[in-house]
Amino acid sequence: MENILTITGNVKFTITLDPGVWIFDDRRVDLTTYFSQVKETSDSVEAYTKAVSKHWDREIMEGAIYPPTLKTEKKFEKEKVLTGTFGIPFKPFLLNSEPAPEAKSLIVHTTTEEIEFPLETAYNLILGYSKNGKPLTSNGPVHIYYGDGSNKDTPITNVTRFTIK
Structure with a gap:
């Protein structure tokens, strides 16, 4: 159950995320080349x-x-x-949760802290879910990368859930 993440808070629908099935998702991106490619x-x-x-x-x-x-x-x-290292854009999951019109931010809960992002920035986040073909079990289930790749060497780890505020 520790691999399951939720998006809750000021949303129309609570979303449950299971990173274990994203390997089959066509929206996955290769994190070894994603941040160096021209968008x-x-x-x-x-x-x-x-x-x-x-x-x-x-x-x-x-x-x-x-x-x-x-x-x-x-x-x-x-x-x-x-054998790849993959992530998936966070935007489709946020859109499916349908944040309320007055929602302004996303709070990422980790085992040690809470990190707040403006909702516009949250739409560009990438959720890394595998490294070298293996799920992120020790400090996962996901790593969070900024859309511009500025934290690709030090992503946000130990994520437990998401809250829209």
């Missing part, structure tokens, strides 16, 4: 169009059969998941 801002329609276009081009070039290159890509992706 692209694109809308979902543009991203969908590019993905469909890429798939269509592949079918035209290689045919609609299951080419061997796809098998090796899946094997590489599986290996990456089992």
Whole structure:
């Protein structure tokens, strides 16, 4: 039960977070490269169009059969998941909790302190949940990284819950 986190407080819905299942989430980001990459801002329609276009081009070039290159890509992706260091953006979870219009801040509760963030800043936080393919058990279940990566070497650890105030 110590691996389960909650978002409570001035929200419409209390959210329960289980970092153990995020390894299967498509929103995961590779923390070894995330903060060094150039951030692209694109809308979902543009991203969908590019993905469909890429798939269509592949079918035209290689045919609609299951080419061997796809098998090796899946094997590489599986290996990456089992050995990678990953995090997930916090924003979707905050949006799902539907903070009240008068909510102004997020309090991160750790085993030793409470850290308060303005809600606008909290939307950019990244929750790290695995290191080298292993869950963060000793000082986890999550590590909190600022969206700009300014604390990537010293993230907030020992997080126990979140409260919207």
